[in-house]
C-alpha cells in the first residue's frame with residue numbers, strides 16, 4: 001500500500017517565536033529555579049503554545065528544571081475617536097462606546113521576563 005504524497009506545504013513545522021528564543025537564551029546563562037513570563041493577550045502565542053515552545057527550547061539546556069509561570073496580561077485599547085479605553089473581546093476591534101474602528105493598543109502585546117527566582121546554592 002502506498003500513501004498518497006502530501007504537497008510540500010502541508011508539512012507542519014512549529015517555529016519558535018524569536019522573542020521567546022531570546023528570552024530562553026538569556027535565561028540559560030542564569031538557570032533560575034523558576035521564572036515568570038508576562039504574556040499579553042494579543043501576543044501571537046497563547047499560554048499553551050508558549051508553554052510548549054518553552055519546553056522545546058529549554059530541553060537540553062540548563063532550564064530543563066526551571067519552573068515556568070505564565071502571567072497573562074489583559075489587552076486594553078483606547079479608541080482614537082472618543083478616547084474611551086476598552087477590552088477588545090473576541091477579536092472585536094471596534095469601540096463599544098462609539099463604534100469607531102481606530103484604536104491604539106495600550107496593553108496586550110507583551111512578552112517579557114517578569115521575575116526569576118534564583119536556585120539555592
Ligand SMILES: [Zn+2]
Pocket residue numbers: 079080081082083084095096097098099100
Ligand atoms: Zn470610541
